[in-house]
Every structure is written in structure tokens, then in C-alpha cells.
Amino acid sequence: MPNRYAYLGPEGTFTEAALRALRPDESGEFIPCSGVDAVFAAVRSGAADSGVAPLENSVEGGVTATIAELINGAPLLIAAEVAVPVEFTLFAREGVRLADVKRVATHAHALAQCRGWLAEHLPDAETFTVSSTAAAARAVAEPGAPYDAAIAARVAGERYHLTAVAEGVGDRSDAATRFVHLVRPGPLPAPTGADRTSLVAFLSDDHPGALVELLDQFAVRGVNLTRLESRPTGDGLGRYCFCLDADGHVAEARVGEALMGLRRICKDIRFLGSYPRADADTELTPFMPARGTSNADFHEAEQWLAHIRAGQVA
């Protein structure tokens, strides 16, 4: 049976482009979902074997719907990631000129990345957010569409037979979104030497320095953090948990020990996976572990302790 992949649809989303880049086989079945929550639900229920969702954007930051699903509900693991460049085009039905555009639809994250362009070129246009950029393009293509134009990926414009009214409407031409491949809990991908570990930490109590203690668990073991985001737990104002991405794989001593340190000081930890880093081959500066924090250093110290415990004190 081919692999069934759930993704934020419909056809033509940036998420679909991410899925095409991520999937290990060419034969999979694509299951377009109407929201990130539906992607998670499909993977959790087994309706899909895995799913793809956007996690963070280089301009607008974290994708709240994905982060909320990762924190809450039945746990899923991140098995892989990919960064996709996001370039936005303003699409309309044939014959519509820029001056005719009064109502623009797109995804909230896309809108946030095109605000400057819209303010300059369509200052009077009303904007509407829909479930995805491709959903906006599809809606514009329908007869009697409630919108004049959609901001979407080039493939979405082609898929729904729209005409490009303006290209490169994003405020940053170098914008990129990081997508994650979600699976039900199971064996972890093997370490590659350039991996990332994601988790959510729930503090035991609120006291001065609580966040510093948490960060210290990584710092003293020479583990580099690549993302730290606080999200409300939902248990009342001022109650937050912390979503972290760290360099390295949980199979590495340095990362494993940091996680054990967190386990000792936190109320709860949700492990979200260790998986190959998408930017591994673009890394310019090789990672140099701080003194005493290389995997070899950890291994040597562990052996030393084992000898002492075994009564083999030299």
C-alpha cells in the first residue's frame, strides 16, 4: 500500500511543495486537509501514515496552529524537516488589472509577509484570511468569487488557471518557511551527525531564574539552541511552556544528558523528536563543542565513572 501523506491543502500550497521535497518515495498518496489541526488528526487516527505542517517562517515566526497541536493532544513526533523558500504572487481571473483589485484573500502568515507591498500598491484593498494560500487561489477561480485576487505560490496560480497580476509581492525576497514531517511515536531516525532535537518543557514552579536553570541544562553541556518560544499552557494568565529546538540527536550523550537534566527540574517534558537538520549541508561554520562537551568527552567521563563504581580505582 502506498504511504498516505496528510498535508495542509488544497493542491498548490507551500506545504504541498514541502511534502514533495520531504517524501522518501515517489508513490505516496496525498491527502489534502483543510487545516493544520486536520493534518494532526489524520496522522493521530491512522487515516494518514504521516503528515506535513508549517512550523516557523523566517519573517513571521512560529505557526501557532502547528505549535499548539505539538504541545497538546496525543503526541506526534517530528521525523524530518525541510525549509522551503516562499515567494508570493498576486493572482486574479483573466482580465483583472491591479487597479481593479479591491478584495484580496490569502493565508494569515502570507498576509503578514506581504503587508508592506499591499500598503504601497493596494492601500485601499480589503484583505481576507483563509485556510491556506491555495484555498485563496481556488476561491478566486470560482464563479461569483467573493475575492478579486489571491496571494499564493506560483504553482497555485497555475493549478487554478489564474493570471499573475503582480509577482514578488512578499516584503522579503529571501523569506523561507520550515515544515515538519509528523509521524506517530515509534523508532527515531538514526543520528546523522547534523541533527536537531525538539521538545516542550513545562516548568515545575514559577521562581526567579527558572528559565535560566532550564537553559543552563543545555549551556553546561555545550548544546546549541536554535529556537526558543514561549506558549501559553492554557491554565491561566502567566502560565507558559517553552518550545525548544536544539542542535544534536538524543542518542548523543551531550543531548541525552541535557534532557535528563530537564527531566529532573521540570514538571513535564514532551519530547518531539530527533531528526536530520535541513540546513546541514549549508552550514558554513562547523560546530565546535566547548571544552569538555564533545561526545568523546562525555563517553570518556562515563567510562571513568563506571570504573570507579566497579571498584577499579587506579
Ligand SMILES: O=C(O)C(=O)C[C@]1(C(=O)O)C=C[C@@H](O)C=C1
Ligand atoms: O498557505 C500555504 O500555502 C501554506 O502552506 C501555509 C503557510 C504558513 O502557514 O505559513 C506556509 C508558508 C507561507 O509562509 C504561507 C503560508
